[in-house]
Amino acid sequence: MRVSVILVATLFMAASASATELDTRFLQGLGGSHYLQVESETLGRDFHIYVMLPDGYEDNADQTYPTIYVLDGGNLFPLLVTYYGYLNFGQEVPDAIIVGISYGSDTYTGGNYRSTDYTAPSEERDYWGGAGNYQTFLSDELMPLIEENFRSQPDRRIIFGQSLAGQFVLYTALTEPNLFWGHIASNPALHRNLDFFLQEPAAAAPSAEQSRLFVASASHDDEQFRVPALKWIEHWSGEDETPWQLKTVTLEGHNHMSAPPASFRQGMRWLFSSEK
Numbered sequence: 217m218r219v220s221v222i223l224v225a226t227l228f229m230a231a232s233a234s235a236t237e238l239d240t241r242f243l244q245g246l247g248g249s250h251y252l253q254v255e256s257e258t259l260g261r262d263f264h265i266y267v268m269l270p271d272g273y274e275d276n277a278d279q280t281y282p283t284i285y286v287l288d289g290g291n292l293f294p295l296l297v298t299y300y301g302y303l304n305f306g307q308e309v310p311d312a313i314i315v316g317i318s319y320g321s322d323t324y325t326g327g328n329y330r331s332t333d334y335t336a337p338s339e340e341r342d343y344w345g346g347a348g349n350y351q352t353f354l355s356d357e358l359m360p361l362i363e364e365n366f367r368s369q370p371d372r373r374i375i376f377g378q379s380l381a382g383q384f385v386l387y388t389a390l391t392e393p394n395l396f397w398g399h400i401a402s403n404p405a406l407h408r409n410l411d412f413f414l415q416e417p418a419a420a421a422p423s424a425e426q427s428r429l430f431v432a433s434a435s436h437d438d439e440q441f442r443v444p445a446l447k448w449i450e451h452w453s454g455e456d457e458t459p460w461q462l463k464t465v466t467l468e469g470h471n472h473m474s475a476p477p478a479s480f481r482q483g484m485r486w487l488f489s490s491e492k
Contacts, residue, residue: 254361292476
């Protein structure tokens, strides 16, 4: 009888705990993260924004930080923030602010518009092609908000995206090469509109520092993604003049879904390699 009572009490406690809001203060890998709900006038939709501030942020009132904007933040923010903590502790990457941009859902019916927001037009999908509007949301709404409220360095903005979000990284590098100083595209999905990404890029601002573009393609990525990515790499690796410094890598042994942490680590190390 005593065992039964303990079991019932344990189940009751578990059920009660599941009904409460998760407190991330005790998940130290995510500790210090801030939440903002942002309504975009450009897109007419809300976004859930998570901001991780580096250790010592409150103690160094005059210090500013590179800022990494992570697309698909609902999934990748907790993964990369925790991984960043390990890399930063090992002095592989510098202190930085990380901004996760989340739809709050993985489904279109739940409000996830990544197939529109992250893509250039495609003749195969009439709902693709919203990347220009999404870029305006970032440049005119979100980034000014972050830079007004946190000590973010405007000249050290970095964007990270995987798959279709990797397509958006290449889109913004192609159309506004100086909007971000650093670009990390992980397994960019260019399978429906590759030709758009082979056109001549926009010119960089004459006085601007040349931005950097890191593109990673997993050796075991799905063929529909891997083949167009390799065509993109072959095309741009053969160009003498581009508005960005380009670094491309193959992530040996990785597939489409295992690549983001490896892309993040190698991309960040390369972006800051000349600043050590």
